[in-house]
Amino acid sequence: MARLLILGAGIAGHTAALHANRLLGREHEVVVVSPNSLWNWIPSNIWVGVGEMKPEQVTFPLKPVYDKLGIQFHQAKATTLHPEGDSERPRPYVTIESTEPASIGRIENIAYDYLINATGPRLNFEATKGLGPAHNSFSVCTATHAAETSAALDETVERMKKGEKQTFLIGTGHGSCTCQGAAFEYLFNVEFELRRRGVRDKARIVWISNEPELGDFGMGGMFIRRGGYITHSRIFTESLYAERGVEWITRAAVNDVDRDAVAFETLDGERSSIQADFKMLLPSFSGVGLKSFDRSGADITASLFAPSGFMYVDGDYTSKPFDQWRPSDWPEMYQTPRYPNIYAIGIAFAPPHSITRPTFSPSGTPIYPTPPRTGMPTGVMAREVAHAIVNQILGRDRPAKGASLARMGAACIASTGVSALKGTAVSMIVYPIVPDYETYPETGRDLNYTFGEIGLAGHWIKHLLHFGFLYKAKAKPFWTMIPE
Template identity: 55%
Template sequence: MARVVVLGAGVAGHTAALHLRRKLGRDHDVIVVSPNANWNWIPSNIWVGVGRMSAERVVFPLAPIYGRKGIEHHQAKAIAVRPEGDAEDPRGAVDVVYTDPTRAGEEARLRYDYLVNATGPRLNFGATEGLGPDGGHSWSVCTAGHATQAAAALAEVIEVLRSGRRQTLVVGMGHGTCTCEGAAFEYVFNVDHELRAAGVRELAEVVYLTNEFELGDFGVDGMSFEQQGFRTSSKLWTESLFRERNVRAILGAHVEKVEPGVVHYEQLDGTRHALPFDFAMLLPPFRGADLVAYDRAGAEVTAALFAPSGFMKVDANYAPKGYDDWAAEDWPSTYESPAYPNVFAVGIAFAPPHQISRPRKSPNGTVVAPSPPRTGMPSGVMGKTAALTIVERITKGPQAHTHTASMANMGAACVASAGTGLRTGSAAAMTMFPVVPDYARYPGSGRSLKDTIGEIGLAGHWLKLMLHYLFIYKAKARPGWQFIPE
């Protein structure tokens, strides 16, 4: 009998747990450790954040699903990994602290034969003074709760606009090293949509504040598209959308501080600026879960498993090299820890070997470098890949086939959709293949021009609506869930 522990129940962890349970007999244990009681379809938080959807429609409790599927669920937060076990037991172990209200604060040590680290990001609001809704002065849409707060604040601003007073709304990235520019891009156009729907758009100044060097970068160094016989760029495509919707932009910015009603930022040329606002939704940078690792004797070995960012090192090439020297094959494909082959890290939890978007520094030494996105589709695929490898090793032995899924051979779709009606919404939809450019395979742009597209229209909006219902159905493990691709 084998015990597989999955840390985290987001897209990557939940997908891994469901596939492990589907493929492994009931004589094996699948255990999920998650500090949250609920699952959240995070892409739809954007709609919650403008009041178009209630938080209840994007979250659901995990316990009934895990109970039905025979997955052991611990509502707890992992704090330490002991990959060599301890004096009592040589099996790997994870130390957890319960967040379950009935056991709050209680500590336990869970043994494992295989570990999947899918802890996702720690929302690092502390990296920027005054950032975030908890003690800070800006809003967030990273959780359903944050999004609900943002929607209430936006509704207040719309009321002020209705009274005839001008307002400035700022949406974007709260630090120079943020990722998920696509989410901020989607939110800013949802805000624009709501302001238009309320009939107050002409009184509002909407500003997109970003760490991207140019619009359309999205943390993936931009994209090339073929449209109507021309090769164009995501830069031009995105700029066109900003012009059409009259959304202003501030580029290459590192937010230094958020004060009540004022955001202070430095730009890549080293100049510092202040922008007063009436509403600001600024995403935080991400860190790893900051797990501590110990060897069997109890000595700390965190650096053997984790990068300084708190993300777990896997089968990537972490050798220091310049941005122009990296290659697609530097990216991981098995997500296995090089130190412990029974430990995997998937989704945001794995340490990327380098930025996809070119990192830049201001003359003051401030790093303005969008971090690589690894959410959504890629997260699910990684979770499934690690699960299938573990299943093979448990059922066929340690030399069994290792499944692979590199982000340099994986596509992703990003749909920025505004409105929730079937006829009134609109969307900017992008697909890219692969996520990590492979210049050897696709000379020039690094991506397949057939599979990398940008499109604006209702079709993308329908796609986003379909994905909302489809992925929640899949996450609830309803009949046939396994046939819905990650």
């Protein structure tokens, strides 16, 4: 009997657990360790953040689902990884610390045959002074954060109804942020809500981002065919901002969030500040800080994890200029080179480099997005890694399919307002996610598959995805029919 241990139960870890459990049956063990008792459909957090949904509508308890499926679940956080075991324990194992209220702090060792690191990010609010719900800004990264943000939005609207003018600053709170799409969605949902609540005329809304241009989204933007032209996403994104009366600041690294103002540095070296009453700024991400030790007890963390805390996998991490980056640099199987029975998926794997060209201010501050690796690509890599591990456990001689971001497309439905008949969303499809200028020399992507459009249909699709993925995550009948 083999044991697959999965660290993390977000979109990556949970998807891998469902597929592995389905394929392995009861003869083998699937064990999931997650510090959270709830599963969260994170793409809908933005709707919690504007009061259109409650946290209970975007989360559900994991344990009943795992009990139903026969998956072992530990509500705990992994603290150390021992891929060679130690002098007393010959098998590799992970040390976990319980986060369950009844046994909080209890330490336990779990041995494994195969390990998937799907721990996701640590929300690195500390990297920016004054950033985060504990200080001077709001977040929609978790359902709890989003609910707090919604309450603050309600208070701000009440002040506006009394005649006060308010400035909203929404975007990224650090020069190395990713997930611009989530902030983009929140921006336009706030703008839509303010119009719906009749106070839009009292609001100045400003977007701030580390993107080189609007429409970059951490993937270097995209080109689409439209109106007889091949046009960059910047044009359409700027058009939406102008149409909705939203100002923008790009190429900016926020470095200090005060109670009433936000200071930032731009790529040209200028240091500025902007007064803001309501601030929703995303943090940068880092790894969760898992330490690793070899059999002798020596610290081998640096050989398994990048300085950012994300895990090295089968990508090409050689330092080289932007023009020499190749699609083949990107990992296929998400397998660590040193320990082939360890995989890292979702945000937990270290990308070999950014997708957007890296840029630095004159003082050396990096100001560019790190690659997005959430949502659909995460689900696909989780499924493929689960298949690869199952094939090894069952001794099947099947070639691994792989899930390189340079050979995979992604669909992103970005909400720009919630309403059954007046809502809209931007529907974006890119193929491949990492531009491939060897195969598609002009734009880096296949224009037959790359697409963008705004409209009510996108809102319907976003709503459909919300219910579809919650249904799938609960492993209800025929859940495998819903693609990642």
